[in-house]
Each structure stands twice: as structure tokens, then as C-alpha cells.
Amino acid sequence: MTDGTRSAGRMGRMPWQVLWIGLAVIWGSSFLLMKLGLEALHPMQIATLRIGIAAITLLALAAATRTRLPRDGGTWGLLAICSFFLTALPFTAFVVAETRISSGLTGLANAFTPVATVLFALLLLPSDRLTPRKLLSVLLGFVGVVLIAQPWTSGQGPDLLGIAIAVLGAASYGVGWTLNRRLLGQREVPGLAHPTALMVTGLPMTLVALLVWAGAEGWSPVATHGAAEALPLALVAVVLLGVIGTGVAYVLQFEVVRAVGPTVAATVTYLIPIVAVSLGVVVLGEEVGPWQLVGAAIVIGAGVLVQSKPRARAPQPA
DSSP states (O other): OOTGGGSSGGGGGSOHHHHHHHHHHHHHHHHHHHHHHTTTSOHHHHHHHHHHHHHHHHHHHHHHTTOOOOOSHHHHHHHHHHHIIIIIHHHHHHHHHTTTSOHHHHHHHGGGHHHHHHHHHHHHOTTOOOOHHHHHHHHHHHHHHHHHHOGGGGGGSOOHHHHHHHHHHHHHHHHHHHHHHHHHTTSOOOTTHHHHHHHHHHHHHHHHHHHHHHHHHTOOTTOOOSOGGGHHHHHHHHHHHHIIIIIIHHHHHHHHHHHHOHHHHGGGGGTHHHHHHHHHHHHHOOOOOHHHHHHHHHHHHHHHHHHSOOOOOOOOOO
């Protein structure tokens, strides 16, 4: 049995639909967990702990499955570039955004990821060409984001800066996956080695950011930021965010991609906002306006449009 094929053991024997739904629930729940963590922790503490715990989890899984990590410095350097956009920046952006907007609204902004991926692929990959379908999906995506942000409502709508930061996190994924295709397309980083390396290289980035941020504001990197009684729940939430929401989630993603391919696996992005909004409303009592729901539906529709394959033309008779 080769390195990547042993990544999830019994998980690989489960129907991919079960893994797909589990992945959507796990990633959709991460927005709730970040909100709970903010009750007693600073955003940079949450982002750093999330990546650190995920790195430990994936390293343990890689060791258990005898997955070999890359050995050459060039590959590690390229992985570090991708990691900035796939771990350090989005994990920080989403949790910072939740200091200004609700967890459900942050989850809605995450639906912009497929559209951003197409946009940056057009900019960074010479082989990708602009088609009417891609152009329409990008335009619809921007319209949906505008509807979610509601800039015409002035002070009565959602915090525009918070929305912008959340969209930055979603767009960062688009940059990261595009760079991953361009920089690592010719390098073999099999199975669990890829997400493990991303977390390992992302941890120093958030750790440095944490130390700089704490030093600039004059607080200890290990100090609590909120009510002391909220700390136990916040720590539990961050541990779940790291182990399940990041470490195990990457294993599930790898299994779904291996079973049905990356295009079908990417459709999990459309279910994540639904889970995030539902948990925000039920658990935290958050409110989501009709414009946000309409905007999210448009963004999700844009993602579906850009990933759908055009119908092949029937062959013409000779």
C-alpha cells in the first residue's frame, strides 16, 4: 500500500457521500467554533493554535500511515508560499472578521471561494482562458458579495470592513489553490504530505504575527482576552477547530477527492454557508437578513455555474 492510500484507513471504505456531508458539517461548524473561541482569546491566538494543533494532528496521522514528507528545500519553499494563502492568511482573516460580524455572515462570505479561484486562475495560469461562462460567474459573484455587504444601508447594515476581511479570507483560498497548481504541479507531494506540510509551514507565520501583534498592543501572547469563566469553552472550541475542523477535515477532503475528483469535491463549498448560518442562528441566536440570503444564493449559483461543464456539441453529419 502506497503512502497516500493509507491516509484515512476505514474512512476510505465509507461512501464518499457520507464523507462529503461530514466535511461540509465540519467546515461549516468552524465559524461557530471561532466565535466561541473569541469569548476568551485573541484572534491571532486562535489562528495560531488552530494551525499548531492541526499540524500536530496531521503529523501524527502521517507518522501512523508512514506518509513521507518532502525532502528537498525547494518543495518546502513552494509549499510555504501556498501555505500563506491557504492557512495563515485565511485562518486569520476569518477569525478577525468575526470580531466585527456574525459567524453566519462570515460563513456566507466563504461561498466566494470558487469564484475567486476562477478569477485568480485566469490571472495566474496562462493555460486558463476567459470564457463567457467564467466571466458571467465572476460578475455574479461580485454582485452577490455586494448584496451580502449592503453598502447602501450605511450604519444599519453589516460592518463593511468585517465583510471585506471575510471576503479576503475566501479570496485567499482562491490565490492559494491557483498557486498550488502552478508551483507544485510538477512536484509530487502525495496524500497527507501536502496538508501536513501546509500546516507545518503555516505555523511559524501565525506565530510571528502573534508575537508582533501582542508586542505592538502591549499584551502577553498567552494572556486571555475576555471573561475567565469563558476560557474553558473557548479552549475546547479551538482544540476542536484544530483537530477536527482542520486536521481531520483535510483527511476527509483527500478521501473525497480521491473518490470522485476535485471538481465534485469542491461542491462542498456550497453547503458550508448553509451549515454556518444554521448553527449561528440556532446556537448563537444570530440574525441573517433577506439580502444576505439572496446574495449568498447568487454567489453559490456563480460557483455552480463556473464548475459546470458545457454540453458537448453533437457531431455534425458528413
